[in-house]
Amino acid sequence: MLSLEHVSVTFHEGTPNEVRALQDLNLHVRAGDFITVIGANGAGKSTLFNVVAGVVPVDSGKIILNGRDVTNQPEYRRSLHIGRVFQNPILGTCPGLTIREHLSLAALRGKRLGLGSGVKHSNAAWFYELVKSVNLGLETRLDTDIALLSGGQRQAITLTMATMMKPKLLMLDEHTAALDPNAGAQVLELTVKLAEEYGLTVIMITHSMQQAIGVGNRLIMMNRGRVLFDVSGLERETMRYHDLIERFRSLQTGDELSDRTLMS
Amino acid sequence: MPENSFTNSPNSAEAPRRRLPNLFVLRLLVVAVVVGAFMRFFGVNIGSLGQGLAYSLVGVAVFITFRILRFPDLTVDGAFPIGGAVCAMLIVSGTSAELTLFVAFMVGALTGLITALITLFFRVEGLLASIIVITGAYTVTLRVMEARSNVPLLGERTILTPYQAPVRAWLVENFGRGMRRQSNNLVEIVVFALVVIVVLLFLTWFMHTELGLVLRAAGTNSQAVRAFGVNHHLMIILALMLANGLAGLSGSLAVQQLGFADVSLGFGIIVRGLAALLVGEVLLRPRSIGQQILSAAIGMVIFDVSRAWVFAALSLPTTDIRLVSALVVLSALAAPNLIDRWQEWRKKRRRSDA
Numbered sequence: 219m220l221s222l223e224h225v226s227v228t229f230h231e232g233t234p235n236e237v238r239a240l241q242d243l244n245l246h247v248r249a250g251d252f253i254t255v256i257g258a259n260g261a262g263k264s265t266l267f268n269v270v271a272g273v274v275p276v277d278s279g280k281i282i283l284n285g286r287d288v289t290n291q292p293e294y295r296r297s298l299h300i301g302r303v304f305q306n307p308i309l310g311t312c313p314g315l316t317i318r319e320h321l322s323l324a325a326l327r328g329k330r331l332g333l334g335s336g337v338k339h340s341n342a343a344w345f346y347e348l349v350k351s352v353n354l355g356l357e358t359r360l361d362t363d364i365a366l367l368s369g370g371q372r373q374a375i376t377l378t379m380a381t382m383m384k385p386k387l388l389m390l391d392e393h394t395a396a397l398d399p400n401a402g403a404q405v406l407e408l409t410v411k412l413a414e415e416y417g418l419t420v421i422m423i424t425h426s427m428q429q430a431i432g433v434g435n436r437l438i439m440m441n442r443g444r445v446l447f448d449v450s451g452l453e454r455e456t457m458r459y460h461d462l463i464e465r466f467r468s469l470q471t472g473d474e475l476s477d478r479t480l481m482s
Numbered sequence: 483m484p485e486n487s488f489t490n491s492p493n494s495a496e497a498p499r500r501r502l503p504n505l506f507v508l509r510l511l512v513v514a515v516v517v518g519a520f521m522r523f524f525g526v527n528i529g530s531l532g533q534g535l536a537y538s539l540v541g542v543a544v545f546i547t548f549r550i551l552r553f554p555d556l557t558v559d560g561a562f563p564i565g566g567a568v569c570a571m572l573i574v575s576g577t578s579a580e581l582t583l584f585v586a587f588m589v590g591a592l593t594g595l596i597t598a599l600i601t602l603f604f605r606v607e608g609l610l611a612s613i614i615v616i617t618g619a620y621t622v623t624l625r626v627m628e629a630r631s632n633v634p635l636l637g638e639r640t641i642l643t644p645y646q647a648p649v650r651a652w653l654v655e656n657f658g659r660g661m662r663r664q665s666n667n668l669v670e671i672v673v674f675a676l677v678v679i680v681v682l683l684f685l686t687w688f689m690h691t692e693l694g695l696v697l698r699a700a701g702t703n704s705q706a707v708r709a710f711g712v713n714h715h716l717m718i719i720l721a722l723m724l725a726n727g728l729a730g731l732s733g734s735l736a737v738q739q740l741g742f743a744d745v746s747l748g749f750g751i752i753v754r755g756l757a758a759l760l761v762g763e764v765l766l767r768p769r770s771i772g773q774q775i776l777s778a779a780i781g782m783v784i785f786d787v788s789r790a791w792v793f794a795a796l797s798l799p800t801t802d803i804r805l806v807s808a809l810v811v812l813s814a815l816a817a818p819n820l821i822d823r824w825q826e827w828r829k830k831r832r833r834s835d836a
Binding site for chain 1: 688690691692693694695696698699702703705706707708709710711712713714
């Protein structure tokens with residue numbers, strides 16, 4: 219479904235600030251996989267996300283999505299097949315536009331833009347059902363400016379927008395990290411529900427070990443631009459929270475303080 | 483039954499929104515009455531109303547770039563005189579005046595396209611790119627006018643000419659010879675108002691199409707629209723072409739009203755456009771996209787009328803026009819800020835009293 223072959227990315231090459239964000243990374247994602255990605259700050263999780271989405275160009279290597287080499291495709295073209303939700307709820311929405319207008323925007327994904335009505339009446343029932351299934355009571359407020367919604371509500375709408383056209387791949391970059399625990403749990407629950415309902419392939423970056431074990435069928439830990447380990451099936455199922463932290467620690471020998479404080 | 487529940491839902495959260503359009507109309511009426519009173523009682527020439535209408539599309543152009551696209555584009559300073567120059571030269575060469583409006587729009591749009599391409603291909607910042615284009619456009623305007631700085635339209639047929647004689651005859655017949663002096667002003671107001679209304683209706687429709695919706699989204703969050711598979715560079719190009727096309731069209735209206743094209747016509751137009759936008763927003767507080775477009779246009783009319791009033795009240799010579807413009811713009815910019823600070827200050831005082 220998605221393959222990264224020998225992908226390397228280096229920022230500020232040849233300067234004292236050189237960062238090797240991805241080093242000869244190989245990753246094969248099978249259709250229907252729900253992958254959780256963990257790793258310390260600077261491990262390359264977000265760069266992985268951005269490389270697949272086309273925000274950051276690769277220095278070497280290949281990215282193959284659904285059998286097509288998309289390495290040199292611009293971001294907006296790849297977006298036709300990739301749904302994304304960001305950590306910051308503000309990044310996924312356009313203040314000033316209503317919920318209905320946002321959903322209309324998402325419904326235009328992959329379509330040729332024309333001079334037809336932007337907000338179509340024929341979509342009204344569909345939008346109502348979509349927002350109703352989110353279970354936040356927003357279905358009666360479809361004409362509310364999205365800027366008036368809370369972070370959790372916005373993130374739920376962004377998630378709906380990212381999935382409603384059934385993209386081949388859904389990528390989530392710590393999409394619950396900026397929310398309060400309650401809202402975060404709700405959005406995560408919605409994520410799992412939508413992924414199952416539409417049979418999506420998902421890559422979810424998270425900082426929460428609990429989420430990483432509790433959700434999905436495959437777990438990847440990254441460190442210094444490489445995949446440290448990649449577990450699925452039985453091995454993953456028998457893995458406990460403490461095993462994971464133990465492995466995280468053992469692989470992080472003598473690393474930055476921030477990693478340890480993160481785990482404590 | 484989801485269809486019904488969304489159309490008829492008696493939801494409390496929606497109720498306050500529904501009242502707002504009426505308030506907007508009310509504010510519009512108040513503004514109309516005040517402007518009318520200025521004309522009637524303060525000796526403001528009604529010519530300023532026609533002038534405001536001719537320039538009003540610049541306010542809309544600035545609204546599109548500064549508010550919708552959030553791109554600080556100054557290119558209207560170049561697009562406006564080019565539109566005017568092309569219009570004047572075509573009229574002098576015998577082209578139908580109505581047709582020149584379209585040509586002026588296209589030429590203005592081309593100016594916007596150049597700014598967009600400079601920004602996108604060479605990664606030059608928007609402000610700088612538009613200043614470069616303005617500088618170049620000055621020469622192009624002179625070339626278009628065959629190296630003259632001024633092209634008079636004396637005795638040529640403009641979009642106003644066909645109505646001037648019949649209206650004058652009709653006015654004199656029905657309201658006496660006193661109306662003779664105002665007849666050309668009235669023709670200007672009616673003809674320009676019609677052109678402007680058609681353009682505003684078209685724009686409002688456009689902003690509700692698929693393309694318009696994406697354009698509005700692209701301005702507020704380019705990251706989000708790229709995530710939805712939209713090439714946001716195309717949206718920047720489209721918006722800059724549309725905005726500067728309007729400026730070009732506005733230039734052609736201004737030239738036909740003034741009766742000549744001048745190379746320095748565009749100088750400081752961007753400031754007037756910004757003033758119009760702010761005046762419209764402060765006084766009318768628009769909500770929907772249609773109201774916002776209308777407010778930017780009305781803002782220009784209010785700006786021109788209030789400037790004319792300042793002139794009449796202080797009986798200043800016409801050479802002082804730039805300083806008066808600057809001061810009116812300054813007060814429009816400063817007013818919202820000062821009001822905020824004054825309210826803040828009052829709140830603080832009340833707190834310390836308690």
